Amino acid sequence: MIENSQELKATLDRIEYFQKQVEKLRQVETNPRNYELSAGGFLAEIERMNLEVYHFLADDMFIYMDQSKQYAA
DSSP states (O other), X not given: OOOSHHHHHHHHHHHHHHHHHHXXXXXXXXXXXXXXXXXXXXXHHXXXXXXXXXXXXXXXXXHHHHHHHHHHO
């Protein structure tokens, strides 16, 4: 779970690294089944990390919304 901006940056960097690995696999792997098996783990991890990023950013959004309600009242 991402807890701060430093962890967010590290996660985004890791997502980018994994995406580049999948791009390389697409270029060199000619057998579709081998590509699926090779890239599947990377793609699953990218999806999981993207979900973590979403939750971290959405949590911030809800915090700001709660704060704005307090100021409006």
